[in-house]
Amino acid sequence: MKFTRHKLVTIYQEGPDLLTAHGVLEDDLYGLEIDLTLSISDLEITKIKGQWNRAENAECVRGIPFLQEAVGFRMGEGFTARVQKVIGRKACRHFADILLETCYTVREAAYLIRGERAQGQAQVGLNSRETATSVPGQAKRVEIPEQNRAGGMISPPQSGKGRKTDELVIDLHVHSFPASSCSSVSVEALIEEAQKIGLDGFCLTEHNHLWNPQTIADLRRKTGFLILRGNEITTDQGDILVFGLEKDIQGIISLEALRSEVSRAGGFMIAAHPFRGFLTFGIGQLGLTAEKAMERPLWKGVDALEVLNSKVTEKENALAAQVAMGLKKPATGGSDAHSTAALGIYATRFFRPIEDEKGLIAALQTGNFQPLAYRKEQQERDGVHGTTD
Numbered sequence: 001m002k003f004t005r006h007k008l009v010t011i012y013q014e015g016p017d018l019l020t021a022h023g024v025l026e027d028d029l030y031g032l033e034i035d036l037t038l039s040i041s042d043l044e045i046t047k048i049k050g051q052w053n054r055a056e057n058a059e060c061v062r063g064i065p066f067l068q069e070a071v072g073f074r075m076g077e078g079f080t081a082r083v084q085k086v087i088g089r090k091a092c093r094h095f096a097d098i099l100l101e102t103c104y105t106v107r108e109a110a111y112l113i114r115g116e117r118a119q120g121q122a123q124v125g126l127n128s129r130e131t132a133t134s135v136p137g138q139a140k141r142v143e144i145p146e147q148n149r150a151g152g153m154i155s156p157p158q159s160g161k162g163r164k165t166d167e168l169v170i171d172l173h174v175h176s177f178p179a180s181s182c183s184s185v186s187v188e189a190l191i192e193e194a195q196k197i198g199l200d201g202f203c204l205t206e207h208n209h210l211w212n213p214q215t216i217a218d219l220r221r222k223t224g225f226l227i228l229r230g231n232e233i234t235t236d237q238g239d240i241l242v243f244g245l246e247k248d249i250q251g252i253i254s255l256e257a258l259r260s261e262v263s264r265a266g267g268f269m270i271a272a273h274p275f276r277g278f279l280t281f282g283i284g285q286l287g288l289t290a291e292k293a294m295e296r297p298l299w300k301g302v303d304a305l306e307v308l309n310s311k312v313t314e315k316e317n318a319l320a321a322q323v324a325m326g327l328k329k330p331a332t333g334g335s336d337a338h339s340t341a342a343l344g345i346y347a348t349r350f351f352r353p354i355e356d357e358k359g360l361i362a363a364l365q366t367g368n369f370q371p372l373a374y375r376k377e378q379q380e381r382d383g384v385h386g387t388t389d
Contacts, residue, residue: 007098009105017041019109023102025094030054034067034098040110043075045103050095066090070099075107077251080207084181100182108276111238115296168354169374170228171202171347173241173272173306173334179206183338191225193340198378199347201226201354203334205241208233210248213357220356228360232272233258237298241270241306241334244361255301268364270332271302273309274323275316290322299327304364308333308346308371330364333371347374 008024014037023034031053037046050067052060069086073079080100088096175183176190187204194202204211204227211229219227230243237255244267249258262269275293299305307321308331324331333346350369354360363369 007101009102011106011109013109013113019106021102021106023098023105025098025101026053030060030094032094032098034095034102036099036102036106038103038106038110040113043103043107043110045070045073047071048099050091060092060094063091063095067095067099075103077208079103081181105276108238115237166351166353168200168226168350168352169198169347169372170200170226170350170354170360171335171337171344171374172230172270172332173205173232173309173336174202174343175206175232175336175338176204179204179209179211180338182207185337185339187219187227189340190337190343191219191223191227193343195225197344197375199344199374201228202337202343203228203230203241203243203360205230205232205334208248208250210246213246217356226354228354228357237296237301238274239272240302241272243268243270243364244357255298259301266361268304268361269302270304270306271298271320272306272334273312273316273320273336274298274305275319276309276312290319290326293319293323294326299323299329302329304330304332304367306334306371307331308373309336310342310345311336330367330369331371332369333373344374345376347372 006024006026008026010022012020014020017040019038019040021036021038023036025032032055033051033053035047035049037048038044039046048067048070050064052064055061067087069090070083073082083096083100083103084093087099171194174190176187177183177185190202204216208231210231213229216227216229219225228243230241231245231249233240233242233249234252235255235258236252240255240258242258242262245262245265247261247265249261259269305320305324305327307324308317321331323329332348334348335342335345337343337345348369349372350363352359352363352366352368354363
């Protein structure tokens, strides 16, 4: 039996400061939809409506009225936890999931619109009720340009061959519960799954949460598995994966300020899913070419781009890869896992020993690494066909 889950978000721009969004969550067991209206300027939910198409039981439908408690919520510090606590408990966790996915996509669209205006460029060319889609439920194969940085190349996966002894494959983008309230999987379950699928290690990059170094060191010793610390920090230019910064940053920080902090610490910054939601309106309507995308000020503040991420569309990953190639910036891969099923869908292959965060940063700073579709590579090597849901 095969279990599938699909998520779809459609966004409309209704006015200068108004976005409406329609989110759908559908799988073999249930189906539900949600409609939201949010302001572009402060990302406040002003209207919400939900409906069940197929519910697991009668209790599910009774939770719909509690969705109204999200009216007035603003995206910012504590937003995810608040949605999980209020909507997840009173309505249901499925409505909390699709509400968060929809809001994240709206946020990226708002970033794009506000960024265009701030730079004095032409406003986003959207007709009234112009539609677009994003956030598929499955990861798809993405063709990655064969350049990582100046003088470096991305080699294709070694299908059908065992891994070389001097190679390490690490998932650089992983979330666990309860450190990241949007995740549904414990660190222990992630370690078990990583060992099962043959990953060499993964990085815990929680949202605005910094793991205690001793806790992680104890876990490494206890399990004999390479667990590394990072952080996913929200900036005014988007989400950034940060490694080597011991300062616990909460809320939204300017990219410039974060860059200053990380540089002083000798750390490394990766633009996470840099085009998530940017192609929501459709590349034809936006006219968003790789050349135009390269003009974003974000790139000056980061050391690398995440070009393989399982939570975005194939086109968004491909655009990130094109921009990385054009800017001669290193490219990484990470699953952005919130469950064991997503762990290792994408990862990064390194070519030197890594034993701790210091070793990881040293490896990142060399630029000698490559993104890869790890689960697909393993399936091809083992002669297994199909997709990872």
